[in-house]
Amino acid sequence: MPSIAPSLSLFALLVASTVFGSDTPDLMLGEALFRDNCAVCHGAQGEGAAGPRLVGDASAWSPALFARAVLEGIDEHGKPLEAAMPHWQQGSFASDQDAAPSRAEVDAIHAYLGTLSATPSASSPSDE
Numbered sequence: 001m002p003s004i005a006p007s008l009s010l011f012a013l014l015v016a017s018t019v020f021g022s023d024t025p026d027l028m029l030g031e032a033l034f035r036d037n038c039a040v041c042h043g044a045q046g047e048g049a050a051g052p053r054l055v056g057d058a059s060a061w062s063p064a065l066f067a068r069a070v071l072e073g074i075d076e077h078g079k080p081l082e083a084a085m086p087h088w089q090q091g092s093f094a095s096d097q098d099a100a101p102s103r104a105e106v107d108a109i110h111a112y113l114g115t116l117s118a119t120p121s122a123s124s125p126s127d128e
Helices: 006-018 028-037 062-070 103-116
Strands: none
Touching: 006 028, 006 103
């Protein structure tokens, strides 16, 4: 019988971050969301797999650019992403029960990716 414990713990993190709020992204939430929704394509450490590498690349983007890529499928150059990635504005993360991801969730993933980056990319695009 499959365990629902990981989903419940992620749900608890989501509720806690919503109830208690914070201006800083929640790294534990970001790690859980990344692991459950992104790692299968982007690698457990964001190193890339079926999807492109995120650590040192997209992790160095501004939060606004990262959110635009995740939620709208638009890259740092304003062009549609080349890879076939689920665009989360029309879907949901595994734990969101059909609700669209929030900006706080996307920011948490971005912040978590930043903790994995040993050497940031030489170029760090700014908001357009």
